[in-house]
Amino acid sequence: MSRIGSNPVLIPRGVELKVDGPRVSVKGPKGELKHELPGGISISSDGKQVVLNRVNDEDRSKALHGLNRTLVSNMITGVSQGFSRTLELVGTGYRVQTQGKNVLLYVGFTHQIVVEPLKTNALAADGQTRLVVSGPDKEAVGRQAAEIRKVRPPNAYTGKGIRFAGEQVKLKPGKSAAKGAA
Helix, strand or coil, X not given: CCCCCCCCEXXXXXXXXXXXXXXXXXXXXXXXXXXXXXXXXXXXECCCEEXXXXXXXXXXXXXXXXXXXXXXXXXXXXXXXXXXXXXXXXXXXXXXXXXXXXXXXXXXXXXXXXXXXXXXXXXXXXXXXXXXXXXCCHHHHHHHHHHHHHHCCCCCCCCCEEEECCCCCCCCCCHHHHHHHC
């Protein structure tokens, strides 16, 4: 029995779940998300909770059972509460600025970087050095945050760059540390 897959997912108020064969669509105040279940996984709902079941006990079915239960749970959480990732810009002169729905990044290049939000995401500058990526789709929020971080990842020697909020960057010792040890 899959430990994760066997747990029911509660449906909060204001969230509507529709099941059409293998297709699942969830609609709520933050938007609408759709997902298609693989073969061997069935879904049943009574209006207050959702239960996913698998046809057989093969290892692949067990893995897909837990995965799809978590994906449906994330869809329900996303359309009701939403997800967000916060990025910090660390470095002299590094800043972020909003321009309509887009965001401008000034991160040490000769030009600014224009970042457009993905389909359901929203980008917001929280001050001059913090950027918040939010939306109902957890995967899209994480993907966009990772793409923004990739523009200027943290430098291993100085720590300057774009990092996730709370991320600890381990700094390497420079040349002077190597000379002093000799």
